[in-house]
Amino acid sequence: MNAQLAGRIAQVVPTLLLVSLLVFCLQHLMPGDPAIVLAGEERGDPVVLAQIRAELWLDRPLPLQYWHWIGQIAHGDFGISWHTREPIAKLIAQKLPVTLQVGGMAFVIAVLIGVPAGIVAAVCRGKVWDYAATAAALAGLSTPNFWLGIMLILLLSVHLGWLPPSGFVPPSEDWRQSLATTIMPAFVLGNAIAAILMRHTRSAMLTAMSQDFVRTARAKGLSEMGVIVGHALRNALLPVVTLGALELGTLLSGAVLTEQVFSIPGFGKMIVDAVFNRDYPVVQGVVLVTAFLTVMLNLAADILYVVINPRLRDG
Amino acid sequence: MADRTIGPRYEALARFLERRVAVAALAVIVLFVLAAVFAPLLAPYDPTATSWSAIRKAPSVAHWMGTDENGRDVLSRVIFGARASLLAGAVAVAIAAGIGLPAGLLAGFARGWIDAVLSRIVDAVLACPFLILAIALAAILGPNLTNAMIAIGISSAPRFMRVARAATLEAAALEYVEAARAIGNPPWRVAVFHVLPNIVPPVLVQATLAIAAAIIAEASLSFLGLGQQPPDPSWGSMLNAAQRFLTQAPWLAVFPGLAIFLCVLSFNLVGDGLRDALDPRA
Numbered sequence: 001m002n003a004q005l006a007g008r009i010a011q012v013v014p015t016l017l018l019v020s021l022l023v024f025c026l027q028h029l030m031p032g033d034p035a036i037v038l039a040g041e042e043r044g045d046p047v048v049l050a051q052i053r054a055e056l057w058l059d060r061p062l063p064l065q066y067w068h069w070i071g072q073i074a075h076g077d078f079g080i081s082w083h084t085r086e087p088i089a090k091l092i093a094q095k096l097p098v099t100l101q102v103g104g105m106a107f108v109i110a111v112l113i114g115v116p117a118g119i120v121a122a123v124c125r126g127k128v129w130d131y132a133a134t135a136a137a138l139a140g141l142s143t144p145n146f147w148l149g150i151m152l153i154l155l156l157s158v159h160l161g162w163l164p165p166s167g168f169v170p171p172s173e174d175w176r177q178s179l180a181t182t183i184m185p186a187f188v189l190g191n192a193i194a195a196i197l198m199r200h201t202r203s204a205m206l207t208a209m210s211q212d213f214v215r216t217a218r219a220k221g222l223s224e225m226g227v228i229v230g231h232a233l234r235n236a237l238l239p240v241v242t243l244g245a246l247e248l249g250t251l252l253s254g255a256v257l258t259e260q261v262f263s264i265p266g267f268g269k270m271i272v273d274a275v276f277n278r279d280y281p282v283v284q285g286v287v288l289v290t291a292f293l294t295v296m297l298n299l300a301a302d303i304l305y306v307v308i309n310p311r312l313r314d315g
Numbered sequence: 316m317a318d319r320t321i322g323p324r325y326e327a328l329a330r331f332l333e334r335r336v337a338v339a340a341l342a343v344i345v346l347f348v349l350a351a352v353f354a355p356l357l358a359p360y361d362p363t364a365t366s367w368s369a370i371r372k373a374p375s376v377a378h379w380m381g382t383d384e385n386g387r388d389v390l391s392r393v394i395f396g397a398r399a400s401l402l403a404g405a406v407a408v409a410i411a412a413g414i415g416l417p418a419g420l421l422a423g424f425a426r427g428w429i430d431a432v433l434s435r436i437v438d439a440v441l442a443c444p445f446l447i448l449a450i451a452l453a454a455i456l457g458p459n460l461t462n463a464m465i466a467i468g469i470s471s472a473p474r475f476m477r478v479a480r481a482a483t484l485e486a487a488a489l490e491y492v493e494a495a496r497a498i499g500n501p502p503w504r505v506a507v508f509h510v511l512p513n514i515v516p517p518v519l520v521q522a523t524l525a526i527a528a529a530i531i532a533e534a535s536l537s538f539l540g541l542g543q544q545p546p547d548p549s550w551g552s553m554l555n556a557a558q559r560f561l562t563q564a565p566w567l568a569v570f571p572g573l574a575i576f577l578c579v580l581s582f583n584l585v586g587d588g589l590r591d592a593l594d595p596r597a
Contacts, residue, residue, distance in 0.1 A: 018439035029455050138587075142580035144531050144551075145571035146538050152556055154565050165561075253446035257535055263559070271447060272539055275454040287451050292440040298442075 005303060012299050019291045020073065023284055024066050027295070030280040033057065037082045060189055073288070084280040089271065091282065092289055098168060099266035101178075103251045105186035107244070110193035115240065116199025117194070122236075123228060125206065133198060145254050147263035149188040156184060157217035166263040185262040189254045193247050200243045204236035211235070246302035252290050317585040327516075330592040337588025347578050352399040358391035363546045371564040381566040384556060385546075388565065392548035393574050399549040400578060403464050403533035403542075404526040410468025411529075412522055416477025420514070422476070423483025424506045434480070437473040445470050449532055455542040460533075460549070463542035467532045471525050478521045482514035489513070516593040523586035527579045534575050551594045 035052040041050040053059045058066040064186065071194035072079070077193055078088035121133035157165035169177040209232045217231045218224075263269075267286065274282035332338060350357055360378075366386035374381040380389035420431040440448070452466035486492060487510055495509045496502075498504040536542035537551030545552060557567035 014435055015442065018435055019442050022439055022443075026451060026455065031455070043481045138583060139576075139580065142527065142576055142583050144534050144538075144575050144579070146535065146570065147554060147568075147575060150554060150568045150571065152562070154561055154568060158565070160560050249441075249444035253444040255536065256446055256450065260539060271450060275450060275541065280454070283451050283454055286448060287443055290444050290447050291439075292443065294442045 005306060008299065008302055012295055015295055016292065019295065020070055020288065021066070023288045023291070024069060026287065027280070027284050028062075030284075032278060032280065034082070034281075038080075078285040078288070079281045081274075081279055081282050083274070083277040083282070086260045088282055088285040092267070092285060095267045095270045096263065096289070098170075098264060099252070099255050099268060101171065102182050102186050102189060102258070102264060102266065103255060105182055106189035106251060106254075107193065109187055109190035110197055110247075111244065113190070114194035114197030115201050115237070118198040118240075119205055119228070119233065121198065121202045122205030122209065130202075133202070137195040140191050143191070144257075145188050145192060146257040146261050148191060149185065149258055152184050152188065155262070166261075168262075168264045168266075181262075182264075185258045185264060188261075189251060189258050192254060193244070193250055196247055196250070197240060197244055200240045201236065205232055205241050208232040208236040238305070242301040242305045245297055245304070248297045249290075249294050252293075318563055319406070327592045331588055334588045337592075338414060339583050340584035340588070343577060343581040344585060345445075347397050347581070348401060349508065350394050351401045354395045354398060358388075358394045360388035360391040362387065362391040362395040362548045364388075369568075370570070373564075380570045381564065383553070384560055384564070384568055389553075389570055392553060393550070393570050396548045396550045396553060396571060396574065397578070398440055399537070399543045399547070400530050400533055400575070403460065404468065404530045404582070405590055406464040407467035407471060407529040407533070408522050408525045410465060410531050411471035411475050411525060412518065414472040415477075416479045416514075416518060418472075419476040419479025419481075420483050420506055420511060423480040424510060430480075433476065440470075440473045443468055444469075445528075446532060446535060449536060450539070450541060452543065453536055458541045458544065460537075460543045460547075463533055463536045467529050470504070470532075471529060474525065475518065475521060477515055478517050480515045481530045483510055486513035520586055520590045520593060523589055525583035527586065530579050530582065 034056060035049045035058060036043045037053050038056075039045070039048050050059070055067050060068070076089050078092070080087055081091060084091070117133045117136070121130045124130045152163045156163045164181055166181075168181050171178040209228075213226055213235075214231050217227045222230070252268070255266060256272060258264070259266045259268040260272055267290075271283055271286040274280075274286070364387060366382070369378070369382045369386040371384055371397045372378055372382045372386075378388050378390065380393060383392070385391055418433055418437075422430040443451075449463075449466045452469060453463050456462035456465060483506075492505060492509050495505045500509075531550070533542055534551035534554070537549040538555045540552070540555065543552050544547030545556075553571040554568060557564070557571070560567055
C-alpha cells in the first residue's frame with residue numbers, strides 16, 4: 001500500500017508544477033504591463049518603471065521570472081492586487097472561508113438528497129421511484145444553477161418573503177441570519193452535485209446488491225432493510241464518498257455563478273469582479289488556488305479510498 | 316433483433332430509434348436548430364428594436380412572452396438567442412474535439428513519453444475548474460461571443476483527449492489492428508484508418524454531452540457579461556438583465572431559462588440515448 005500511495009503522491013508534484021507553469025503562461029498572455037499599472041500617476045517616469053520592473057523581476061529572462069514567482073508563491077506571496085493594492089493572499093484569506101461555508105453546506109445538502117435518492121432508485125430499480133429519481137437527476141444536471149437561483153429568489157423571496165434575496169452575514173455576527181442568507185445559495189450549489197451523487201449511489205448500490213455477500217445475507221434470513229443498510233449500502237458508500245470529493249471543481253465553478261446571483265462576497269465573486277476590474281494578478285491567484293485545492297483534494301480522496309478499502313490496503 | 320446482413324451502424328441506429336425519449340429529445344433539438352436558422356422568418360419582431368411604449372409588458376397576444384426593460388419582444392429575443400447558444404455549443408465542441416481527438420489518438424497510440432507528457436498536461440488543465448478556466452481565458456481574450464466559444468472549447472478539450480485516449484488504448488489492442496501493423500502499414504496509417512473509426516462512437520457520445528455543457532457554459536459567461544454583448548440577444552445575458560426586474564417583470568427571467576433548460580436537457584437525453592445505443596454492453 002505504501003508504495004502505491006507514495007507513487008500517487010509523487011504524481012502530484014509534476015502536476016502542480018505544470019499547473020503553475022500554465023498559470024505563469026496565462027499571466028504573460030494577459031494584456032497590460034504590470035509596471036505601468038503599478039506606477040499609477042508616475043507611469044510616465046522611466047526611472048520609476050525600471051525600478052518597479054527590477055523589483056518584480058520583470059527585467060529578467062522568463063525562466064528566472066518563473067523561478068522567482070514560484071519561490072514567492074511557496075512563501076504564500078501571490079503579489080498585490082492592481083485594483084485595491086492589497087496583498088492577494090490577504091484577499092483570498094478573506095473570501096475563501098465564505099465560499100467554503102456555502103460550499104460545505106451545499107455538499108451536506110447534496111449528500112442528504114443525492115444518497116437517499118440513489119438508494120431508493122437502486123432498490124426500486126425499474127419502478128416509478130427509480131424513473132422519478134433518474135429524471136430528477138437529469139433535470140438537475142440540465143438546469144443552469146444561476147437560473148435555478150433566480151427562480152428560487154422569485155418564489156421564496158419575492159413572492160413568499162421567507163428568505164432574504166441576497167447578501168451575506170458571517171456566522172460569527174449572527175448565525176441565524178447567516179443561515180438565512182446562505183441556505184438558498186447552498187441549495188442551488190448542491191443541486192447539481194446531488195444529481196451526480198444520486199447517479200453514483202444508484203450504480204454503486206446496484207453493483208453491491210448483485211454481489212455474493214448480499215445473496216448470502218439474504219439467505220441467512222436477514223430482513224430486506226438489514227440487507228440494504230447493513231451490507232449493500234456499507235459497500236456502496238465508499239466509492240460514492242470519494243467520487244463526491246472529486247466534485248470540488250463543480251462546486252467552485254458553480255460558486256462563481258451562485259455568488260453572483262446572491263451577491264455573496266466569496267471566492268467566485270472575487271474572480272468575476274477581478275475580470276471586470278482588469279485585476280489580472282487576482283484572476284491568476286484564484287486560478288492557481290482553485291487548481292491547487294482540486295489537486296490536493298483529489299489526492300486526499302485517493303488516499304482515503306485506499307485507507308478505507310481493506311481490499312486495497314493489503315495490496 | 317436485427318437482420319444478420321445489417322451492419323453495426325444500422326443496429327446502433329435501430330437501438331437509438333427504439334428509445335422514444337431520446338428520439339423526442341432529438342426532435343426538440345431539430346426544432347431549436349430550425350428556430351435558430353430561420354430566426355428572421357419566425358421571430359414576430361426585430362429582437363433589438365426598442366419600443367418606449369411597450370416597456371416591461373406582461374405576456375399578451377401581441378407579445379407571447381412579454382417585453383423587456385427596453386420594450387423589446389422577449390419571444391423574438393429567445394428565438395434569436397438560440398443562435399448564440401447553438402453556435403456556441405457547436406463551435407466550442409468542434410474546437411475541443413479538434414484539439415482533444417488528435418491529442419488523445421496520439422497519446423493512446425504512441426504511448427511512452429508522448430503519452431506521459433500529454434496526460435500530465437491534461438491533468439494540469441483539468442485541475443482548474445472548467446468555468447473558472449473559461450472565465451480566465453475569456454478575460455484574456457476579451458469579452459465577446461467568439462472569444463467565449465474559444466475559451467469554452469479550450470477548457471473542454473482535456474475531456475475529449477481522455478475519452479479518445481482510453482478508446483484508442485482499447486482499439487489498439489484489437490486483433491485486426493495488430494494484423495494491420497503486421498502487414499507493414501506505417502503507424503500513422505494504422506492510427507488514422509484502423510484505430511480512428513473505432514474511437515468515433517465514444518467521442519460522439521462525449522461530443523453530444525459536451526454540447527450540453529458548452530451551452531450552459533456560454534449562458535453562464537453571457538450571464539456574467541463575458542459572452543454575447545448587448546444588444547444582441549443571448550439566453551444568458553437576458554437572464555442577467557432579468558435579475559434587475561424580478562419584482563416588476565418576473566416573466567423576463569422565466570422564458571430564457573426555460574429555453575436553456577429544454578435545450579440542454581435534450582442534448583443530455585440524446586447523449587445518454589447514443590451511449591446506450593452505441594455500447595450495448597453498458
